[in-house]
Amino acid sequence: MGLFDFLKGPDINEGIKEYSATPGSILLDVRTADEYRERHIPGSKNIPLQSIDKVSSIITRKDTPIFVYCYSGGRSRQAVGILAGMGYTNVKNLGGIAAYSGKEEH
Secondary structure (H helix, E strand, O other): OOOOOHHOOOHHEEEHHHHOOOOOEEEOOOOOHHHHHHOOOOOEEEEEEEHHHHHHHHHOOOOOOOOEEEEEOOOHHHHHHHHHOOOOOEEEEEHHHHHHOOOOOO
């Protein structure tokens, strides 16, 4: 590990591979609805950070693997903390779509 590796956020491309290989997992985009409509990762569900308390209507099991992303990683980091506080036990921050190099939907 290099001296500045701790400054790097999660690698969203690696995270998407992990999400794809995890049965029953959910990919959660916590950007605004407008940002989501502009571009998003196929298969993701959109629940903006401001509405994250509504997640229980979509994800009922607290042990569901949830992979969270936003634009740059800040909102997804916040969302992971909120979800953990709500009792979700298997939540991972993938970082931001800005660094994503895979297929997108518009």
